[in-house]
Amino acid sequence: MIGPNFAYERHAGFFKYCLKILPQQYTPTDTTRLAIIFFCISALDLLGVIPNSEEENLNPNFGLKKVTKDQVEKWKDWIYETCLLPSRAAFRCSPALAFANDSSSKQTYDPGHTAGTYFALATLLILRDDLSRIDRPAMMRWLCACQRDDGSFATGLLETDSHHGEFGGEHFGEPDLRFGYCAAAIRWIIGGDLLSQRGLAPDIDVIKARAHVLDECVTYDGGMGMGGMTESHGGLTYCGVGMLDLLGGASDSLGDGIDELVRWCLLHQTAISDEDFSGDEQDEDDMVDGELLVGFNGRFNKPPDTCYSFWVGGTLAMLPLQNGVSSLALSDARRNVSFLLYKTQNTRVGGFSKCAGHHPDALHAYLGIAALSLCAETARKAGDDDEVWELLKGLKKLDAALCISYDARQYVEDLRRRW
Amino acid sequence: MHSVKRVRTSAEAQAAKKRKEAGKIVEYKALVDKVFTGRDAGDLSLNALHLTTTLLKQNPEYYTVWNYRREILVSLFKSLSTEEIISTIESELEFLFSRLREFPKCYWIWNHRKWCLTTSPKPNYKYELKLVTLMLERDARNFHGWQYRRAVVASIEKMMKHPGALDKSEFAYTTAKINNNFSNFSAWHNRTKLIPRMLIDDPDLDGRELLKKEIHLITQAIYTDPDDQSVWLYHRWLVTSNDIVKLSTDERVELLHQEIKSIDELLVVEPDSKWCLHSLAFYKNFLATITNSPVDPSVLEYLDRLAEIDPMRRKRYQDWKAQITNTAD
Numbered sequence: 001m002i003g004p005n006f007a008y009e010r011h012a013g014f015f016k017y018c019l020k021i022l023p024q025q026y027t028p029t030d031t032t033r034l035a036i037i038f039f040c041i042s043a044l045d046l047l048g049v050i051p052n053s054e055e056e057n058l059n060p061n062f063g064l065k066k067v068t069k070d071q072v073e074k075w076k077d078w079i080y081e082t083c084l085l086p087s088r089a090a091f092r093c094s095p096a097l098a099f100a101n102d103s104s105s106k107q108t109y110d111p112g113h114t115a116g117t118y119f120a121l122a123t124l125l126i127l128r129d130d131l132s133r134i135d136r137p138a139m140m141r142w143l144c145a146c147q148r149d150d151g152s153f154a155t156g157l158l159e160t161d162s163h164h165g166e167f168g169g170e171h172f173g174e175p176d177l178r179f180g181y182c183a184a185a186i187r188w189i190i191g192g193d194l195l196s197q198r199g200l201a202p203d204i205d206v207i208k209a210r211a212h213v214l215d216e217c218v219t220y221d222g223g224m225g226m227g228g229m230t231e232s233h234g235g236l237t238y239c240g241v242g243m244l245d246l247l248g249g250a251s252d253s254l255g256d257g258i259d260e261l262v263r264w265c266l267l268h269q270t271a272i273s274d275e276d277f278s279g280d281e282q283d284e285d286d287m288v289d290g291e292l293l294v295g296f297n298g299r300f301n302k303p304p305d306t307c308y309s310f311w312v313g314g315t316l317a318m319l320p321l322q323n324g325v326s327s328l329a330l331s332d333a334r335r336n337v338s339f340l341l342y343k344t345q346n347t348r349v350g351g352f353s354k355c356a357g358h359h360p361d362a363l364h365a366y367l368g369i370a371a372l373s374l375c376a377e378t379a380r381k382a383g384d385d386d387e388v389w390e391l392l393k394g395l396k397k398l399d400a401a402l403c404i405s406y407d408a409r410q411y412v413e414d415l416r417r418r419w
Numbered sequence: 420m421h422s423v424k425r426v427r428t429s430a431e432a433q434a435a436k437k438r439k440e441a442g443k444i445v446e447y448k449a450l451v452d453k454v455f456t457g458r459d460a461g462d463l464s465l466n467a468l469h470l471t472t473t474l475l476k477q478n479p480e481y482y483t484v485w486n487y488r489r490e491i492l493v494s495l496f497k498s499l500s501t502e503e504i505i506s507t508i509e510s511e512l513e514f515l516f517s518r519l520r521e522f523p524k525c526y527w528i529w530n531h532r533k534w535c536l537t538t539s540p541k542p543n544y545k546y547e548l549k550l551v552t553l554m555l556e557r558d559a560r561n562f563h564g565w566q567y568r569r570a571v572v573a574s575i576e577k578m579m580k581h582p583g584a585l586d587k588s589e590f591a592y593t594t595a596k597i598n599n600n601f602s603n604f605s606a607w608h609n610r611t612k613l614i615p616r617m618l619i620d621d622p623d624l625d626g627r628e629l630l631k632k633e634i635h636l637i638t639q640a641i642y643t644d645p646d647d648q649s650v651w652l653y654h655r656w657l658v659t660s661n662d663i664v665k666l667s668t669d670e671r672v673e674l675l676h677q678e679i680k681s682i683d684e685l686l687v688v689e690p691d692s693k694w695c696l697h698s699l700a701f702y703k704n705f706l707a708t709i710t711n712s713p714v715d716p717s718v719l720e721y722l723d724r725l726a727e728i729d730p731m732r733r734k735r736y737q738d739w740k741a742q743i744t745n746t747a748d
Contacts, residue, residue: 024444027477029480030480096451096481099459109487219611220662221652229609231562231608292731321738332732335731359424361423
């Protein structure tokens with residue numbers, strides 16, 4: 001048997017609950033609250049529970065109760081009211097960072113945040129907002145200011161006494177491909193490339209941004225890291241490839257490098273028993289019914305972790321084979337589905353955990369579901385695994401590059417055509 | 420997001436836990452309010468510092484509070500002597516060490532530590548190197564640990580006004596880690612970064628000699644630990660990369676033949692070693708590419724064997740095989 005059923009209803013309940021209240025262990029995530037919100041709302045979208053105009057095109061949603069349209073409006077308003085900065089050019093990552101109106105300190109401690117802005121925009125799209133409340137050209141100007149000389153992107157800008165002009169100051173945050181990915185996503189979502197073509201806003205330095213990924217972040221083993229001397233990492237590889245994809249196509253930028261990346265990604269498939277882990281994860285049975293369970297890890301010689309089924313699987317989904325099919329088709333989707341459903345799915349309270357024996361959390365729950373959606377689509381296209389398709393066909397198709405439903409991506413494509 | 424282990428609890432215990440949670444949320448919010456009210460009022464006192472300590476203990480990811488803490492420290496320093504500043508920063512570093520033990524992967528803690536060192540009139544980088552060595556003993560793969568180590572090394576080199584001064588000792592550090600455990604991917608990875616730097620910084624270093632020594636080392640590792648990914652990935656880098664030495668085609672071909680022979684011998688002893696088979700397939704394929712000759716038919720056999728013994732990657736081996744046979748046609 002491929003696995004226990006995918007617990008649609010439990011998972012929908014889990015995300016709805018998370019949007020209401022989170023236990024104390026989530027305290028450190030308070031400053032990135034929009035991330036959690038995005039995970040929950042996008043998950044509900046994949047589960048077919050967010051009402052939108054494509055309802056007729058949804059896969060059967062197994063009778064799940066939809067969120068009301070009124071709730072959708074409330075969510076949109078909340079995001080704008082608590083997180084959009086007065087400049088309307090960026091979002092903060094959480095209302096926890098919105099401070100009282102004190103002109104001397106406000107900007108320094110309450111800057112726009114590239115990840116927060118991506119999460120806000122992505123969530124608004126899922127809720128079918130037309131983004132008219134943001135100032136798109138101003139957002140592009142802010143984004144350009146966030147780009148460093150080496151082509152990478154900062155988390156945001158801390159205004160200093162010596163800064164002049166609309167957006168300026170010190171770049172802050174880790175030098176990290178995650179922010180480059182968010183920047184590329186923001187630019188595409190708000191039609192920044194189109195605005196700059198029409199002379200309505202500056203564009204980021206795309207050539208430098210690409211060069212930074214390809215020249216600085218690719219490591220000797222064929223994956224991508226943060227640059228400098230850092231190791232390759234599944235999450236960062238996803239961000240690097242996603243960035244290239246959103247800046248104008250991964251294939252064109254990578255050329256022959258695609259084969260190396262595919263090889264790297266597939267080496268990250270790992271059966272639990274293969275691992276010699278020094279971590280605290282216990283050694284539960286790695287076989288069920290004699291079948292090996294296969295997850296993905298994020299770095300070599302580490303145990304499998306739910307979220308890498310998305311980070312690495314999603315990377316493969318963006319890399320086409322010679323025949324045009326995504327190289328995710330070369331992975332063992334079936335065994336990956338088994339791993340997720342048997343080992344990390346929580347059928348009691350819903351959600352997925354990082355690994356067996358841990359509590360489920362919003363991030364791993366969303367990315368587990370996103371990965372399952374990719375597996376379902378792979379099975380459907382290949383036509384060689386009805387079981388996988390039958391188990392998961394209630395999930396909406398996912399767009400790997402933006403990590404939102406394909407429908408939500410189509411909605412952005414429409415917006416871009418209209419702008 | 421960092422994971423939390425599950426522990427079985429009864430229904431009553433869970434209800435009690437929920438009540439406690441609700442209380443904690445109220446407490447936490449009150450603390451946050453207090454801290455930021457103080458900030459808005461321009462409170463840069465010692466008391467304000469203590470408040471931030473309490474809050475940061477609960478939530479080290481609250482980076483704004485670290486910013487505020489630095490503001491307070493800078494203000495307090497104005498009325499302290501140099502010795503007192505050094506001593507205050509030392510206490511700060513002790514506080515940070517306790518935080519790191521609980522949250523070894525929190526960027527903002529490492530970041531504040533860096534600030535302390537760049538602000539201190541007398542930073543003790545040798546101690547920092549010891550500290551990060553200890554952290555890496557605890558978790559050899561801690562990403563932040565390795566990055567911080569490199570930042571400390573760079574700071575020491577800057578103070579010595581000699582970039583690359585510590586390359587060789589850092590290289591020796593990776594050697595020690597590897598000799599302790601061949602499957603330390605992070606150590607091998609760092610080696611791939613250190614070797615090119617060493618070769619640039621020391622023109623007397625012979626690239627070919629170094630390559631020879633590395634091949635010798637990795638061969639031991641492969642024979643000891645043929646199932647480990649990291650040793651084979653390093654081996655591949657040594658054999659195919661121009662980052663160490665730009666070998667001529669003839670030299671590269673010779674090296675490939677040598678290593679293929681070596682792995683063939685290992686395969687006799689370990690006939691089901693997927694890494695032996697994978698590497699042989701790859702190197703023979705690579706050899707064919709650089710000599711512009713047809714791929715050895717043994718490669719196709721290896722790929723068939725691999726599809727059997729490494730079923731999760733079966734489709735990849737089949738695709739690879741198809742690529743070879745299509746090119747041949």
